[in-house]
Amino acid sequence: xxxxxxxxxxxxxxxxxxxxxxxxxxxxxxxxxxxxxxxxxxxxxxxxxxxxxxxxxxxxxxxxxxxxxxxxxxxxxxxxxxxxxxxxxxxxxxxxxxxxxxxxxxxxxxxxxxxxxxxxxxxxxxxxxxxxxxxxxxxxxxxxxxxxxxxxxxxxxxxxxxxxxxxxxxxxxxxxxxxxxxxxxxxxxxxxxxxxxxxxxxxxxxxxxxxxxxxxxxxxxxxxxxxxxxxxxxxxxxxxxxxxxxxxxxxxxxxxxxxxxxxxxxxxxxxxxxxxxxxxxxxxxxxxxxxxxxxxxxxxxxxxxxxxxxxxxxxxxxxxxxxxxxxxxxxxxxxxxxxxxxxxxxxxxxxxxxxxxxxxxxxxxxxxxxxxxxxxxxxxxxx
Ligand SMILES: Cc1cc2nc3c(=O)[nH]c(=O)nc-3n(C[C@H](O)[C@H](O)[C@H](O)COP(=O)(O)OP(=O)(O)OC[C@H]3O[C@@H](n4cnc5c(N)ncnc54)[C@H](O)[C@@H]3O)c2cc1C
Numbered sequence: 001x002x003x004x005x006x007x008x009x010x011x012x013x014x015x016x017x018x019x020x021x022x023x024x025x026x027x028x029x030x031x032x033x034x035x036x037x038x039x040x041x042x043x044x045x046x047x048x049x050x051x052x053x054x055x056x057x058x059x060x061x062x063x064x065x066x067x068x069x070x071x072x073x074x075x076x077x078x079x080x081x082x083x084x085x086x087x088x089x090x091x092x093x094x095x096x097x098x099x100x101x102x103x104x105x106x107x108x109x110x111x112x113x114x115x116x117x118x119x120x121x122x123x124x125x126x127x128x129x130x131x132x133x134x135x136x137x138x139x140x141x142x143x144x145x146x147x148x149x150x151x152x153x154x155x156x157x158x159x160x161x162x163x164x165x166x167x168x169x170x171x172x173x174x175x176x177x178x179x180x181x182x183x184x185x186x187x188x189x190x191x192x193x194x195x196x197x198x199x200x201x202x203x204x205x206x207x208x209x210x211x212x213x214x215x216x217x218x219x220x221x222x223x224x225x226x227x228x229x230x231x232x233x234x235x236x237x238x239x240x241x242x243x244x245x246x247x248x249x250x251x252x253x254x255x256x257x258x259x260x261x262x263x264x265x266x267x268x269x270x271x272x273x274x275x276x277x278x279x280x281x282x283x284x285x286x287x288x289x290x291x292x293x294x295x296x297x298x299x300x301x302x303x304x305x306x307x308x309x310x311x312x313x314x315x316x317x318x319x320x321x322x323x324x325x326x327x328x329x330x331x332x333x334x335x336x337x338x339x340x341x342x343x344x345x346x347x348x349x350x351x352x353x354x355x356x357x358x359x360x361x362x363x364x365x366x367x368x369x370x371x372x373x374x375x376x377x378x379x380x381x382x383x
Contacts, residue, residue, distance in 0.1 A: 007268025171185065
């Protein structure tokens with residue numbers, strides 16, 4: 001397994017659960033044992049959790065897995081035919097099968113370079129650094145109004161910083177949830193004091209010497225900042241595979257069984273596989289997919305024939321609202337509230353009228369899950 005996080009560890013665990021007794025090696029670029037990323041923008045960033053609590057498994061559980069963890073050493077190339085992986089430290093690891101689970105890298109803004117006061121959030125180290133900076137900051141600007149940017153803005157505002165959220169989407173999370181629910185997220189953020197600038201990019205980062213002091217909008221307005229968080233999406237961490245001959249196209253391109261080549265599979269955020277329900281290649285960036293896809297890969301590694309075709313699912317926490325999304329809401333889809341209401345702060349929304357393709361729970365997790373049973377993989381995937 002290349003990548004020692006949700007998908008890499010998940011594959012190792014699923015292999016053991018399914019009875020594989022041979023050798024397992026998990027190679028990770030970071031020095032840390034596997035940890036979970038969703039708490040990084042929530043409990044770790046707010047300070048409610050110490051960073052260690054984000055660990056995915058206890059030491060004992062990792063020992064029981066009986067896998068060799070090679071950490072702090074990045075893979076630099078793969079020979080798919082020989083199934084060998086070379087690492088930055090000069091190791092050559094050989095195996096009967098290789099699973100590519102290297103996740104994503106955050107995009108940066110032009111001019112971001114190494115400016116002080118500008119943060120991204122992908123790793124636990126990023127979260128610890130940002131947490132420290134938020135503790136000192138009076139004014140925070142978050143660039144990017146997708147899921148991660150909005151979560152970070154919520155956490156920063158809740159911790160007392162004067163927070164602004166800027167991004168290209170017409171409302172926060174509008175691409176993920178549609179404009180109607182995105183509008184509710186905007187109201188939620190406004191109620192909690194977040195200043196919002198939607199439908200706009202950023203002209204440039206303003207800085208004095210090597211320290212960012214704000215963000216200039218195309219209108220010329222400058223939003224002053226002690227801390228700028230850049231959350232403008234990610235790209236698959238697949239640059240180390242460019243010489244492998246594997247097909248790379250916004251991720252490792254795989255067949256329906258998550259197979260990129262004989263004995264080479266991909267799982268998690270870095271995998272773009274053929275979803276049979278959709279009839280297209282898809283790549284999902286969410287936590288549940290990392291574990292589920294790892295399970296499918298493990299089954300196929302052990303001789304199974306599992307076409308992986310899930311109903312996509314993700315959750316996000318924004319202030320005191322917990323949102324669950326099953327399927328992929330389509331832009332402009334009809335949205336009907338089938339339980340609860342907006343005023344009461346709890347509802348289930350179904351997207352797609354007579355042929356629902358997505359279900360959203362707003363502080364109504366259990367009910368949303370029940371409604372999601374009506375989604376067929378094909379219907380959800382047709383998004
Ligand atoms: C801050 C944050 C909050 C999130 N919140 C949510 C949420 O609320 N809900 C949700 O559904 N999802 C959420 N996600 C997404 C979720 O965490 C990811 O979908 C999940 O972590 C994907 O797992 P992965 O193992 O595929 O990739 P990753 O977790 O990115 O792991 C990839 C690992 O591979 C390592 N690696 C990279 N390159 C190499 C290399 N060349 N050699 C060796 N190792 C390498 C990396 O260091 C990393 O440890 C969040 C993500 C972040 C960053």
